[in-house]
Amino acid sequence: MTQTLTPETDEKAAAQTPRQRSAARTADAAGGRLRWLIAKIALLAVVDAVALYAVFVLFLHSEWLVLAVVAAVTVLVNWIYFSRKQIPAKYLAPGIILLIVFQIFTLTYTAYIGFTNYGTGHNGSKDQAVASLMRSSLVRVEDSPTYDVTVVEQFGELGLLVTDPTDGETSLGTNSQPLQPVDATMEGGKAVAVEGWTTLTFADVLARSNEVEELAVAYSDDPNDGAIRTQDGQKGYLYTSTLLYDPAADTMTDTTTGVVYADTGEGAFTAESGEQLLPGWQVFVGFDNFVRALTDTSIRGPLLAVTAWTFVFAAISVASTFFLGLLLALLFQNKRMRFKNGYRIMLILPYAFPAFLSALIWAGMMNESFGFINQVIFGGAEIPWLTDPLLAKISVLIVNLWLGFPYMFLVCMGALQGIPEEVSEAGVMDGASPWQIFRRIKLPLLLVTVTPLLIASFAFNFNNFNLIYMLTGGGPRFADVSIPVGHTDILISMVYKVAFTGQNRDYGLASAFTILIFIVVATIAIVSFRKTKALEELN
Incomplete structure (x- = not known):
């Protein structure tokens, strides 16, 4: 903090001795x-x-x-x-x-x-899968005693405080923890509170009735002993599972049909017929996801198509935005051009707006039925910009060109301004034409500066998720494929759909795709930067 000096402070400072200062x-x-x-x-x-x-x-x-x-x-x-x-x-x-x-x-x-089978039906551990299977097949024991229960909560998790009708012992458990003896506060022979837990009122139980009904607290560590469940939060009954788990043989037997399901190492109890009991559990599967991605015909077909389109999309996007930006930058190099500042502002506007918002606006303008382009520019025509496979790809490229050329314009304009005028003057003195000066002198010098940025732009467009997701959603969708991908999907949007959309979410397969994308992009970047170094040495 700066101290303001006044005549008084000057006099005080002068009056101080060196030791005081x-x-x-x-x-x-x-x-x-x-x-x-x-x-x-x-x-x-x-x-x-x-x-x-x-x-x-x-x-x-x-x-x-x-x-x-x-x-x-x-x-x-x-x-x-x-x-x-x-x-x-x-x-x-x-x-x-x-x-x-x-x-x-x-x-x-x-x-x-x-390298795992992590996904829908294989989200947790084996113990969790066994508990879930036993809980999902519970039926009430006909002669079950009536247990007094109190619904309690801790950190958002519900539990049951159970009073045994035979000996009055109290115990507490949750969906994930079996009943354990606790010291509880009793009222009228019923446990009503326990330290560290909040007792739910009757109104709270009614408000969260769905969660209360889903409570199935294991009676003991042995899942075959059944679980305590309640419908009203006041009385509980013993339920046992129609599945019988044998930890020694590592099998699950359906007592109603007699079918035995065994652990075959695939992350689920499987019958001899191949039928599996789900949910299963997460296991290490090695390179199975990579093999399935490259050999399964229902996955390999769309994977190859999406991969090819991803390279085409990234390459055309970089080339089109670069050449349009370079052309505009060359126009702005003309000293006779007027109102440059105003033009610059208009050209930079697409770059200033959020890309996802611009993509949504373009999606509305390209709507086949009521979009601005069809209704105003083409006089009410119904051109399927976003639903026809070929037109959808062209639309994506057009919108990405509109979004990307301002960045290249700024980069090229700065790079051109950094080239000394003496270089052009020397070319003129040697009798070179303007085109020869640009192609043989300015462009090589320009590429030395912008090539790393072009590589970065390629990597960005290779994973340009926002544009694809907001504009077309990856559609129109491929027919007869096992994964929900479409003609305009790129690899990153395909990974998103495999992992987070549809009924079966396969995180393991999506992660395998992600690793493949990383290897491809890293390889392209390494090779490109080596070429860039060679270009610098050449110049």
Whole structure:
């Protein structure tokens, strides 16, 4: 903070001895260090509070490995910022942590999922699958005793506080945890509250009746012992499953039909006929997802078509936006051109608007029935811009050209301005025509500057999800394929559909596609940058 000097302060400063002035400077420095220390402690307190909450949640879900990592990183961060010697680490630590969390961990976890069967019907562990199967086939025991129950809640999870009618013992359990003995507050021989849990009122039970009815609390650690369920939140009854689980033989038997389902290593209990009991569980499948992507005819066909279109879309998008931007930049190089600032503003407008919003506007204008283009420009014609396979691809390229040329215009204009005028003058002196000067002198020098940006633009368009999703949604859809993809889908939108749309969401297959995309883009980038280096050496 800057101190304003006045005649009075000047006189006071002059009256101070050198020792007094030194003491004042020391006090100011100490005050600054104290303020920085307080700010540092406050920020670390926030970090530690978030870490403590994360550790508590991870402890409840028994995620020991992640818990240990979070605790170790928190201790390391505190040691770094309270140490007086670790100066470089104080600047590097935030960036390294963010790099690990958002890049390395994401890439590693995606690769891991690509080697599993993770997806619809295979989301959890085997124990969770067994519990879910047993819970989904529960039927009420005819002579079941009536249990007094109280619905309780902790951190958004519902549980049942159960009073045994025979001995009055109280126990507590949830959908994921079997009944465990607890010390509860009794009222009229019924357990009504337990420490750490909130008891739901009758009105709350009615408001959350669907959740209450879905509660099936395992009676013990053995799933064959059944579960306690309640319809009204007041009385509970014992239900047993029509499936019988044999942990020794690792089989599940349907007691109504006698069919035996065994664990065949595919992540689900499977009968001899091939019928599977779902949900299953997550298992490691090796390269099965990659093999299925490349050999399954119902997947390979659309995968090849989408891959080819992705390359065509990215290449044409980069070429068209670059040449249009370069043409406009050359026009603006003409010194006789007037009102340049106004033209620049109009040309940059498409780049200034959010791309997803512009894509939505274009989708409305290209609507076959009431779009502006058909109704106004073509006099009411019904041109299927977004529903015909060929026209949909052309529409995507046109819209991407409109969105992308301002960026290339700015890049090329800056690069052209960086080329010395002496180069052109030397070409004129040697008798070169304007076209020869551009093609043999300016363009090679321009490419040295913009080629890395063209590579980055290619990688961006290779994964230009927003445009495809907002404009066409990937449609029109392919016929007779097992995955919901269409003619204008690119690889990234195909991955999204495989992972997050449809009845069967196959995260493992989508992750395999993601790894393939990463390999393709990385290979193109490496080769392109090597070519760029050769181009620099040539020039």
